[in-house]
Amino acid sequence: xxxxxxxxxxxxxxxxxxxxxxxQEEETNDYLLHAGVGAVIYSGxxxxxxxxxxxxxxxxxxxxxxxxxxxxxxxxxxxxxxLNVYTDExxxxxxxxxxxxxxxxxxxxxxxxxxxAVFYHTPxxxxxxEQRSLPDKGYYARLHNGKFTVWKRQxxxxxxxxxxxxxxxxxxxxxxxxxYKDGRYRSVGNKRNLLKLFASKKKELNLYIRQxxxxxxxxxxxxxxxxxxYYESLNP
Numbered sequence: 001x002x003x004x005x006x007x008x009x010x011x012x013x014x015x016x017x018x019x020x021x022x023x024q025e026e027e028t029n030d031y032l033l034h035a036g037v038g039a040v041i042y043s044g045x046x047x048x049x050x051x052x053x054x055x056x057x058x059x060x061x062x063x064x065x066x067x068x069x070x071x072x073x074x075x076x077x078x079x080x081x082x083l084n085v086y087t088d089e090x091x092x093x094x095x096x097x098x099x100x101x102x103x104x105x106x107x108x109x110x111x112x113x114x115x116x117a118v119f120y121h122t123p124x125x126x127x128x129x130e131q132r133s134l135p136d137k138g139y140y141a142r143l144h145n146g147k148f149t150v151w152k153r154q155x156x157x158x159x160x161x162x163x164x165x166x167x168x169x170x171x172x173x174x175x176x177x178x179x180y181k182d183g184r185y186r187s188v189g190n191k192r193n194l195l196k197l198f199a200s201k202k203k204e205l206n207l208y209i210r211q212x213x214x215x216x217x218x219x220x221x222x223x224x225x226x227x228x229x230y231y232e233s234l235n236p
Contacts, residue, residue, distance in 0.1 A: 040074075041071050041076055041079075041101075042092070042094055042095075044102045046102070047089070050158075053169045053170065053171060054171070056171060057087065057156050057171050059085050059154055061082070063082070064082050065080070066079065066080055066081075067079060067112050067113025068112050068113075069090075069108075069110075071107060071109060079093075081093065083111075083118055083139055083141070085139070085154045086155075086156040086171060088139055089103070090105070090108060105120045115143075116141040116143070117142040118139055118140070118142070120138070121138065122137050123135060123136065134151065134178060135185075136153065139153075140152065140178075141154070146228070147232045148181050148232060149179070149180040150178070150224060150228055151179075151185070152176075152221065153176045153177075154174070155173070155175075156171045158171060159172050175220070176189055177189055179194070191209070191216040191223070194227055194228075201235070204234060208230050
């Protein structure tokens with residue numbers, strides 16, 4: 001059966017238009033799917049600002065650092081983030097750099113940004129929680145993940161200080177360290193506690209600390225981690 005040319009052209013144009021719409025629809029759906037997945041991590045509240053407080057409320061620097069976030073069971077690489085230890089919140093920067101967004105802690109799995117791996121910890125509610133669980137609820141930075149794991153917990157407060165005739169507000173910090181050994185988390189806030197924990201090699205560790213000039217007061221992260229690593233090398 002012969003189809004009139006006009007009808008044929010109309011049918012052809014209709015088919016092409018349908019195919020184009022279908023392609024656009026699939027492209028739109030694909031975009032929305034990816035945008036929706038990506039939007040999950042950016043859907044929280046904006047981070048608060050502290051215009052009248054000196055210093056900063058972050059773990060070690062106010063600068064964002066690139067890393068990987070595991071959130072709601074999904075992995076998000078190449079994210080800009082920083083850890084607010086005053087509010088105990090992980091902050092992720094929007095792709096347009098407009099603002100920092102708070103990631104809900106209850107949906108956080110982990111975050112890795114050099115030199116830290118950060119986890120949100122909820123203490124185990126049992127009779128031995130002081131020994132077998134990290135003591136406080138909140139974010140902990142893992143400094144070393146070897147035979148003996150080293151953890152850092154930093155918190156900050158806002159304090160008022162007098163500066164001449166003025167009263168200023170300033171962030172002050174408190175840092176605690178823990179080493180996981182023999183199924184328990186041990187507090188190692190200073191050199192004495194660390195050597196007590198590793199008493200079997202106290203002499204060797206003291207010599208190593210002196211030779212390496214490790215500074216537990218000014219550079220505790222480095223001193224504790226290097227001492228633990230050396231103890232591990234003595235006990236392979």
